[in-house]
Amino acid sequence: MLYDVVIVGGGVIGSAIARELMRYRLRAVLVEKECEVGFGTSKSNSGIIHAGHHSAPGTLKGDLEWTGNQMWDPLNADLDFGFKRIGELTVAMNEAQVHEIEALKRQGETRGVPGLEIWDRERTLKAEPNLTPDLLASLSAPTAGVINPYEACFSLVENACINGLELSVENPVLGITPEPDGTLTVKTRHGLYHTRFVINAAGVFADSVAAMVGLNDFRIYVRKGEEYLLDKRLEGFVQRLIFPCPDPVTRSKGILVIPTFDGTLMVGPTSHVVDDKDDLTTTSAGSDEVFDKVTQVVPGISSRDCIAEFAGLRAVADGEDFIIGPTAVKGFINVAGIQSPGLTAAPAIAAMVIDILRDEGLALAPNDHFIPTVPRRVRFGALPIEEKIRLADENPRYAHLICRCEHVSEQEILDAIHDGARTLDGVKFRTRAGMGRCQGGFCTWRIMELLAGELAIPISDVTKRGGGSWIIMQREEGEQQV
Amino acid sequence: MITGKLSHLEQHYDVVVVGGGPAGMAAAVGARDAGAEKILIVDREKEAGGILWQCIHPGFGLHHFKEELTGPEYAQRYLASVMDKGVDVVTGAFVFDADRDRRIQLTSGQHGIRVIDSKALVLGMGARERTRGAIRIPGTRPAGVLTAGLAQKFVNMMGFLPGKRVVILGSGDIGLIMARRLTLEGVEVVGVFEIMPHANGLNRNIVQCLHDFDIPLHLSTTVAHIHGRDRVEKVTVAPVDAALRPIMEKSWDIDCDTLLLSIGLLPENELSRQLGISLDPVTSGPVVSSRMETSMPGVFACGNVVHIHDLVDFVSQESYLAGTNAGEFVTGKRRPADNVRLVPGENVRYCVPHTISTDREHTVYMRVRQPLEKCLIRLGDVYQKKLLYVFPAEMVNLTIRPRFLEQFHGDALRVDVVPRDT
Amino acid sequence: MPDNTLTHYLCIGCPLGCRLEVESDDGDNVVEVRGWTCKKGDAYARQEHIDPRRMVTTTVRVNGGRWARVPVKTSDAVPKGQVEAICRALRSVTLAAPVRMGDVIVRDVFGTGADIVATRDMPAAG
Incomplete structure (x- = not known):
């Protein structure tokens, strides 16, 4: 049976494409190598919907950033994954940087980004009193926002599946063969897909997937970003995204302070090229870099408040721009090199x-x-509270709290499992259970019990994120006699 | 016998105790003994008793019950006296809000969302374990990195093992005790690593949990990197320099599938923050008077929520006092207010309570910064007492009697622990 | 004297952790204990040297209970050398809920004179 489209990769790009495709009468499948969608780059980034003025004009990145920014409101209205336009401030510490942010403002205005304003020191500090008093000015961009990128993936795919998408997880693509009749055969761990089109949205591995059909015209290298999450008690310490002035040479956005959608403050990311496409390590050098730099702009932030850290990999193509379009192989379409502002776009x-x-x-x-x-x-x-009382009366499982740090109820966890969560991380990224300050110390065992019960598997088969990420072992019982 | 479900939850109580661990249980008994009539303990687990249920080892109760008990025995015996005194215990219930009128909001699968008024409120939420994020161990984020307390729950209550080959970071008592537990369950414990130059646990546990099983303890050494994509595959350990930074040139790798963290406890004061009571940045717990009353009248606190204890017997003692004062607050027979502030001086990290009164006897708990042998504890220049030793890992307690302070007329009393020759 | 052996122990009486040295003759009789600060150390070293004993605490599987394991202990300290064997043997024991605190699970375990007793009630699940 012939598919119309096989999407390779269930990150936010593959997920967004899948959802748009299902507006049409098509046969489509999304194949994802991890056990849930969004578990690669899309899970581990800053979660920022950029204001629209950062990327240079004349690039795909620049064109799609602002267009994409404006599409998140209707998307969130449909899918309710959570999106807030909290605005951002790019902070200038000296005269040269004031010129930089003025240039950024003009760049944004040319593109049509509304609301950009240069704020002087006084106005900046009035809005964000915890920024360093040493700053000179800032560029305010109210169109910037935050989302939980993994929740966006889950909702996009959930919606696509409601509308007929087939989803196949833990299913890496092993090879792709162009057929004489112009179709393609995709060989995966779980079988063959015969299709008219393949969308290569394979993230950091997009070059390897392209090579399967003999396309070797680009290479993806990876830039690693380390991010550090702070205790929720700092909620509101800054209210907007805080950017340092971009480096005039590298154009890197630098170390940010990110009030995430859920209110937790996050600081990062670092940005360093690494060789290994599986390198998700955090480092002490990265930690030092993040906290050293961030305290120059927001002096009250301390590494003592760190509750968790992670690293993510950005797929960077040669030339730094996105690679989107048809290829020399009929039916094979690249959507590659989607680094920042890829989520926005x-x-x-x-x-x-x-x-x-x-x-x-x-x-x-x-x-x-x-x-x-x-x-x-x-x-x-x-x-x-009135709504809580009403729901709790209807279903007592809403009143039974499982995660005490993030106040997540038993029913929310069951909902997440019914929506497709298969692992502790799947539950965590859908509900926040285990994401708070105790990092699952209190609730992990309860969530494991719920997963095992709903999925009808032994507790020892519950994993952190699929594959070999087992959590506990059965005892070997009964081999001895008293 | 061991409570399960409370069929009826009142709307008004004399005393509401948040947390049914050793602190909450003792506070409830104290409140009853002081004359409070309607008392409610709210506990979030399926049975009150707190962490004691999973601490199956002996070493509890020597002060309180005058015999050595295991954690579950201590919990069950204490809970029996709570029940005997007619205290209401609601389990599986979480207090998610409290206000200065001492009204709490709780959520429970059995009772739904409830608003309950109390005349006095006792905070006994306990502590949580520090996690990997708190010390930012570099490396990957595989399954198999977990706190010792969670591992203890898996092993002792649920009957699972955390792995086959385990490295333990931190020499606190929970880590040492888990080294023995896992060994006795057939798990290989490769070693215990402690960043400080001295062990954090009791000597008894060093001997009976490590020496007995030839498990090495590496002092001034830490885990510098975690390896493994899905599951822990190995850790890199390294000795540390004077600034506690790992010396990577001297590091080595250990194959293992599990890293247990026993790196300390943090008081759980989210509810205290919601209430807006004053917290001590050193203890991370509420500032308390000698009545164990916080900065908010009628709100009391006790146990690990105030400061991290090392013996449950002292939690019971401190919390019974908190409960007694909560009961007296309700019945209107208050002890005189404090008139002296305790100021942690040389080699003293903190004192609890933070203030005392010169008209009655107090037990003051404190922790030192540095170990000392043959030393003195000094209260200003009015009293001193010889101590054979002090250790940071062992809480010091001092009884202050009114006669010690007869010559004292100030309002701030400095507490020092110093060598005897100074 | 030249035949006497020296054995070392870490005193567990208090955080001082005295390094105790036991000198024993060729019949393993204690000749002298050195290194203690208080008399508890002297007594501890003699006991550890002649007949080291331990309380054993572990868990036993229980079916139909609120939890899957019930904690147990030995009613008295048992010879140190028996600890691991007792724990291994108890891995094959399965109880049925309810269990009461103090219930004897195994009487006179391995002839030590100590019983294995439950250290809590384990009510039936539900």
Whole structure:
């Protein structure tokens, strides 16, 4: 049976494309090598929807950043993964940097980004009193926002599946063969897919997937970013995204302070090229770099408040820009090198890929039964008290708290499992259970019991994130006699 | 017998105790003995008793019950006296908000969301374990890095093992005790690594949990890197320099599938922060008077939520006092207010309570910064007492009697622990 | 004297952790204990040298209980050399809930004179 489209990779790019594709009457499958979607780069980044003025003009990145930014409001209205335009401040510490932020402002205005303003020291400190008094000025960009990128992935794919997408996880692609009739055969761990189009959204491995059809015209190298999460007690310490002035040579955005969608402050990322595409290590040098640099801008932040850290890899193509488009191999379309601002651009990239598919001859008949939304997920801890009482009366499992740090109830965890969570991380990234200050010290065993019960597996088969990430072992009983 | 479900939850209580561990249980008994009538303990687990249930080893109760008990025996005996005194215990219930009128909001699968008024509130939420993030161990983020207390829950209550070959970071008592537990369950414990130049646990545990099983203890050594994508595959350990930074040239790798962390406890004061009571940055717990009353009248605190204890018997003692004062707050017979502030001086990290009164006897708990042998504890220039030794890992307790302070007329009393020749 | 052997112990009486030295003759009789600060150290070293004993605490599987394991202990200290064998043997014991604190699980374990007793109630699940 012939598929119309096989999407390789369930990061935010593959997920966004999948969801847009299902607006049409198509047969499509998304294959993901990890056990859940969003478990690669999309899980471990800053979660920022950039304001729209950062990327240089004349690049795909620059074009898609602002377009993408504007698409997140309707997307969130449909899918409710959580998106807040909290705004950002880019801080200038000296006269040269004041010129830099003025240039950034002009760049944004040329593109049509609204609301950009240069704030003087006094106004900046009035808005963000915990910034260093040594700053001179800042560029305010109210269009910047934050999301939980993994929740965006989950919702996009959940919605795509409601509308007919097939999802195959823990299913790495092993080879792709162009057939004489112009179709492609995708060989995966779980079998063959015969298809008209392949979308290569394989993130840091996009070059290897392209090489499977003999395309060797680009290379993906990886830049690692380390990020550090701080105790929730610092919620509100800064209210906006805080950027240092970008480095005039590298254009790197530097070390940021990120008030995440859930209110937890995060600091990072570092940005260093690494050789190994599996290198997700954090380092003491990275930790020192983050906290040294961040305290220059926000002196009150301390490494003592760190509750967790992680590293993510950004897929960088030669030339630094996104690579999006058809290739010399008929039906094989690259969506590669999606580094920052890739998350911001994701909805715009998805729209662009739909246009490419149409241009390449895919008939796009509207799916009249397309459902744009997903069932609303209850976030019990965030509800007003009257609503809590009502829900608890209806279903006592909402009143049974499992994660005490983030106030996550038993029913929310069951909901997450019903929505597709298969692992501790799957539950964690859907509900925040285990993400707080105790890092699962108190609730891990309860969540394992719930996963085992719902999935009808032994507790010892519950994993952290699939593969060999087992958590506990059965005892070897009964081999001795008293 | 061991409580399960409370069928009916009142709307008004004399005393509400948040937390049913050793602190909360003792506070409830204290409140009853002081005359409070309607007392409620709220516990978030499925049974009250706290962490004692999983501490199956002996070493508890020598002060309180005058015999050596295991943790579960201590919990069960104490809980029996709580029940005998007619205290209401609601389990599986979490207090998610409290206000200065001592009204609490709790959520429970059995009772739903409830708002309960109390005349006096006792905070006994205990502590949580420090995690990997707190010390930012570099490396990957595989499964198999867990706190010693979670491993203890898996092994002693649920009957699972955390791995086959384990490295333990931190020589606190929980880590040492888990080294023995795992060994007795057939798990290989490769070694215990302690960043400080001295062990943090009791000598009894060094001998009976490590020496008995030939488990090496590496002092001034830490875990410098964690390896493994899905599951821990090995750790790099390294000796540390004077600034406690690992010396990587001297590092070595150890194959293992599990890293247990026993790197300390942190008081759980989220509710205290919501209430807006004053916290001591050194203890991370509430500032308390000799009545164990926080900066908010009628709100009391005790146990690990105030400061980290090393013996449950002292938690019971301190918490019974907190409960007594909560009961007296309700019945209106208050002890006189404090008139002297204790000021931690040389080699003293903190004192609890933070203030005392010169008209009655007090037990003051404190921790020192540096170990000393043959030393003196000094209260200003009015009293001193010889001590054979002090260690940071062992809480010092001192009874201050009114007669010690007859010659004292100030309002701030400095406490020093110094060598005898100074 | 030249035949006497020296054995070392770490005193567990208090945090001082005295390094105790036991001098014993060829019949393993204690000749002298050195290194102690208080008399507890002297007594401890003699006991450790002649007949080291330990309380054993471990868990036993229980079916149908609130938890999967019930904690147990030896009613008295047993010879140190028996500790591991006792724990290994108890791995094959399975109880059925309810269990009461003090219930004897194994009487006179390995002829030590000590019983294995439950250290808590284990009510049936539910």
